[in-house]
Amino acid sequence: MTTTVEQFLEKQRSEFMAFRQTLTKESDRGCALFAAAYLDKALSDLLYLSLVADKRIEKDLFEGTAPLSSFSARIKLAFYLGKISKECRADLDTIRGIRNDFAHHAEPISFEDQSIADRCRNLQFSYHDRANRPRGHFTAAVSRILAILQATGLKSEAPPTKPDDRPTAKEKEAGRLQAEQAVQELAKKLQEKSNGDA
Structure with a gap:
């Protein structure tokens, strides 16, 4: 056969x-x-x-x-x-x-x-x-x-489709908090620099 x-x-x-x-x-x-x-x-x-x-x-x-x-x-x-x-x-x-x-x-x-x-x-x-x-x-x-x-x-072998790698709700929340913290730190540094220049 x-x-x-x-x-x-x-x-x-x-x-x-x-x-x-x-x-x-x-x-x-x-x-x-x-x-x-x-x-x-x-x-x-x-x-x-x-x-x-x-x-x-x-x-x-x-x-x-x-x-x-x-x-x-x-x-x-x-x-x-x-x-x-x-x-x-x-x-x-x-x-x-x-x-x-x-x-x-x-x-x-x-x-x-x-x-x-x-x-x-x-x-x-x-x-x-x-x-x-x-x-x-x-x-x-x-x-x-x-x-x-x-x-x-x-x-030849086709690669597998990459699995779903979207962030979870918890990862998104952690990312938001991290971004907010970075913005606050930057605002604080800019304020300190502005006060120092005055």
């Missing part, structure tokens, strides 16, 4: 294979956009698994103009939570930049364009040598980073 974890891993493996096959069939523009979108979703999933579980998390953090609604913000937070390395962050930022080039230029564009080709060949997570085609570097780096994000997600 297959366990839940085994089923989950098999599902991830089969989704990854479908992802790689789709990347192969896509145009250069489609490849860049789809790969970046898939990494963006993987980062989002990783962050979900690393943050306190709350029913408002989607709206508060990930939708519309919320703090984690962009690929860039998700990359940064994953880095600052220690979920990805500095090198992985650099490659993700490079992939994001390549995606932006494909997304924001109406004219024909390809991985062979010099600026894109150079960045692809500098992706640190590609296992190809520099002579390989730029698109090969891009898809190799994307695949490796995706595997890292998914593996890190499997090991």
Whole structure:
């Protein structure tokens, strides 16, 4: 009988294979956009698994103009939570930049364009040598980073919601008394200073 974890891993493996096959069939523009979108979703999933579980998390953090609604913000937070390395962050930022080039230029564009080709060949997570085609570097780096994000997600544990730490009625009363005493002492010092200056 297959366990839940085994089923989950098999599902991830089969989704990854479908992802790689789709990347192969896509145009250069489609490849860049789809790969970046898939990494963006993987980062989002990783962050979900690393943050306190709350029913408002989607709206508060990930939708519309919320703090984690962009690929860039998700990359940064994953880095600052220690979920990805500095090198992985650099490659993700490079992939994001390549995606932006494909997304924001109406004219024909390809991985062979010099600026894109150079960045692809500098992706640190590609296992190809520099002579390989730029698109090969891009898809190799994307695949490796995706595997890292998914593996890190499997090991992530959400912190518990912090328990209620509101002060009790007794603590509030003690705070009021302390504040009143501080105000009285300050008023007394000011009065003494004023009398001394006269």
